[in-house]
Amino acid sequence: MTRLTLILSGLLVALFVTALLIGPAHISPGPSLRALIMGGEGPMTLVMREIRLPRALLGLLIGGALGLAGAAMQGYLRNPLADPGLIGVSGSAALGAVLAIQTGFATTWSLGLPMAALSGAVLGVCAVLLLAGPRGSSLSLILAGIAISALAGALTALVLNLSPNPFAANEIVFWMMGSLSDRSMTHVWIALPFILLGSALLASLSRGLDALTLGEDAAEAMGIGLRRMRLTLIFGTAAVVGASTAVAGAIGFVGLVVPHLLRPFVGARPGRLLLASTLGGAAMLLAADIVVRAILPDRDLKLGVVTALIGAPLFLHLIYRTRQDAT
């Protein structure tokens, strides 16, 4: 284990425990952790196990997944501006969720919204595969992703535009900002298999991503199967991003900024960046979710808003640094 992995893991543990200890119910650290681990009757166990634990777990899972998918996407496209949302899966998952809210499907069945979002993600990934094909340049993948994102965005806007119900429209807008509040263990169980499967797929790309540093031709001649890599990347990203969007809404910037931020610390090696970025993404999302609850506890500040507020300036700083590097 490298020093960076140790530092990030330590940070992650600290943030995870902090995330468990923060919330509107004021209970002191000792008893709350005891209630979490030992269980027992009473509201404290309920708060810890049914409210705070799923929230912290989702922060960990989704943040890690977004960080990993961002690192894999940037490595594959050999472009530091790539983002896991690039292949259009988050847009189409959001469209599925928006339709579920608008039609009332989300209220008739508690799993209606995440299931509709997952269906949207599946349709989105099918459309991307159909457009970009299993083999082709990275440009065709980017273009297909942009087209699907644009279409999903336009349809989402259409639903909002024609929404006869202002409450539904309000709910849609808030949902799209992304949040981890009021999630249950059910949400964790929905997202977990997809995120684990997708992460395993993305983690297997490590060596191929390293080889791609030399370009597609050289990598292929060294025995890297580009066709298989491309499919693994698309399905892996779709699984983690689809599941994340389904349970937490659209959370941007984690997959874009975290790999960029950590790249210098792994010697710019795209394979090693995968693990670092997973840990870093989880840390960033947990930190943002702590900020959400610590700064404006009673205003329901949305997580996606905070990640964008943290991410955008960081990104500007990184661009500035890259520019200095180039001169």
Next chain:
Amino acid sequence: MTLLTLRELGVTRRGRTVLQGINLRVGTGEIVGLIGPNGAGKTTLMRAALGLIPPTGHSSLAQLAPRARGRAVAWLPQAREIAWQVDVATLILLGRTPHLATGQKPNATDRAAVDRAIARMDLSAFRDRTATRLSGGEQARVLIARALAQDAPLLMADEPIAGLDLAHQIGTMKRFADLAAEGRSVIVSLHDLGLAARHCTRLVVIDKGRMVADGTPLETLTQTLVRDVFGVDALVQATPDGILFQPRDIVG
């Protein structure tokens, strides 16, 4: 031993035949210079032989499983891509990719191959530098070292010496000669016919997708062939010191 066999190799793209009827056998200890004008099909020939573009006919390399092919031949494409700011030694270590099983870490053999490649390409001073911050010619040498670290019996290089300074052009051709002396072979495309005539043991001339000559430099590089294929009037002279090639003017 035969390192590469091509039989009636051809490539058709978008209904246009860009390469046809290539028959070639490369044994050990050869430096095969692939020469021909722009667009003649040199790169296509090498990529088709590797199976990177689907060929018609037979290529012994294209039939191998991907990783086995990676151990049988090292391919150095013309485009010099280094996508990330990795250090030189790390980049050269990528050449060991086909030798590593899934999840296997590089061992002493791999590190030794990297060290040899660094020494061969005169890169010891750059070992820990960031590859993308080197000059174009230095990057080219790093990428050649990457292909050398692959330690394959056959090296295919697409214009590896373009953009190198004169000393490193000659130096690179001499490194190829070292490889040939070890019983490996090199197939190298290049435009400098003087260097080709002097350092290659064999020249294969490609023109309009066909092979028009194959033999020792002295046999192939005749005044007539240079005029017909390259449209250049040149002086070709065998001296005790090797072949002298001096282009004089374009014809017509």
